[in-house]
Amino acid sequence: MKIAFIGGGNMATALIAGLAGKLTSGANIHVVDPNADALARLHHQFSVSTSPTIDGAIAAADVVVLAVKPQQMREVAAALQPHLARQLVLSIAAGIRAADLARWLGGYAAIVRTMPNTPALIGMGITGMVATAGVSGEQRAAADSIMRAVGQTVWLDDEALIDPVTAVSGSGPAYVFFFIEAMQKAAEEMGLSAEQGRQLALATFAGAAQLAVQSPEPVTVLRERVTSKGGTTYAAITSMEQSGVAAAIGAAMQAAAARGRELGEQLGRD
Ligand SMILES: NC(=O)C1=CN([C@@H]2O[C@H](COP(=O)(O)OP(=O)(O)OC[C@H]3O[C@@H](n4cnc5c(N)ncnc54)[C@H](O)[C@@H]3O)[C@@H](O)[C@H]2O)C=CC1
Numbered sequence: 001m002k003i004a005f006i007g008g009g010n011m012a013t014a015l016i017a018g019l020a021g022k023l024t025s026g027a028n029i030h031v032v033d034p035n036a037d038a039l040a041r042l043h044h045q046f047s048v049s050t051s052p053t054i055d056g057a058i059a060a061a062d063v064v065v066l067a068v069k070p071q072q073m074r075e076v077a078a079a080l081q082p083h084l085a086r087q088l089v090l091s092i093a094a095g096i097r098a099a100d101l102a103r104w105l106g107g108y109a110a111i112v113r114t115m116p117n118t119p120a121l122i123g124m125g126i127t128g129m130v131a132t133a134g135v136s137g138e139q140r141a142a143a144d145s146i147m148r149a150v151g152q153t154v155w156l157d158d159e160a161l162i163d164p165v166t167a168v169s170g171s172g173p174a175y176v177f178f179f180i181e182a183m184q185k186a187a188e189e190m191g192l193s194a195e196q197g198r199q200l201a202l203a204t205f206a207g208a209a210q211l212a213v214q215s216p217e218p219v220t221v222l223r224e225r226v227t228s229k230g231g232t233t234y235a236a237i238t239s240m241e242q243s244g245v246a247a248a249i250g251a252a253m254q255a256a257a258a259r260g261r262e263l264g265e266q267l268g269r270d
């Protein structure tokens with residue numbers, strides 16, 4: 001499968017790292033980005049071919065992944081349009097609605113809209129996906145195999161659910177890193193070294209996440225099992241409840257989903 005990426009930034013790099021040598025070789029991956037440093041890095045790491053602007057290489061691709069910022073999508077779509085004939089267009093942009101993208105591509109119908117996340121870099125991503133009516137069964141399977149090469153996939157029937165997916169798993173790695181940062185900072189404030197705090201916090205996250213994945217029991221039961229009545233965890237969870245941590249997480253996720261909808265409305269307006 002030949003895959004072209006328009007945009008070679010953070011998320012494209014995570015996808016290429018997961019894909020190269022797995023689903024396809026770097027030689028079958030082409031990356032377009034005006035940033036020469038980004039192209040040099042990707043070429044050096046994964047032996048992908050590169051170009052600073054959209055060129056003839058796009059015609060040879062089976063799948064064109066749109067990995068630019070939402071604000072750049074319209075301009076990129078206009079430049080891409082003359083090069084499209086039979087390729088599947090796979091967008092990873094937050095907010096941008098498939099119908100607006102199809103319009104900017106001059107009515108091009110073969111579009112899969114997705115929301116991946118950066119753990120794709122180590123093959124542990126998860127991607128929410130929705131196909132438009134113009135996508136063939138073969139193209140849908142191709143999109144699924146690309147994203148499954150870097151993790152799990154969740155197909156959605158309703159495109160509106162991409163914004164909630166963005167709020168959960170697209171932006172989610174940042175919430176986890178934020179929590180780990182806070183734990184590391186508190187560990188240091190309590191006298192542990194930076195390295196000890198890092199080791200303890202990371203092993204706790206990785207261990208607890210794997211336990212939750214592998215356990216047949218819901219996370220509520222797992223949490224209760226750590227929480228002895230009147231013990232240390234009880235003190236910590238009571239403090240979090242008093243601080244409104246669960247409500248704050250809910251509000252943060254609502255804000256992420258709302259921002260996705262807002263981007264779609266703003267950028268799709270004309
Ligand atoms: N970073 C993340 O965790 C996730 C990002 N996304 C989506 O992925 C997209 C890219 O995000 P990031 O990789 O984080 O951004 P980024 O800023 O790291 O990458 C964007 C890249 O596009 C390039 N670019 C700018 N104009 C271009 C043009 N005309 N043609 C080709 N390339 C051009 C830039 O030089 C840059 O390398 C966004 O739409 C975002 O919503 C989706 C899921 C997760």
Ligand SMILES: O=C(O)[C@@H]1CCC=N1
Pocket residue numbers: 094166170171
């Ligand atoms: O923050 C963003 O807009 C992108 C989409 C999901 C993760 N990063």
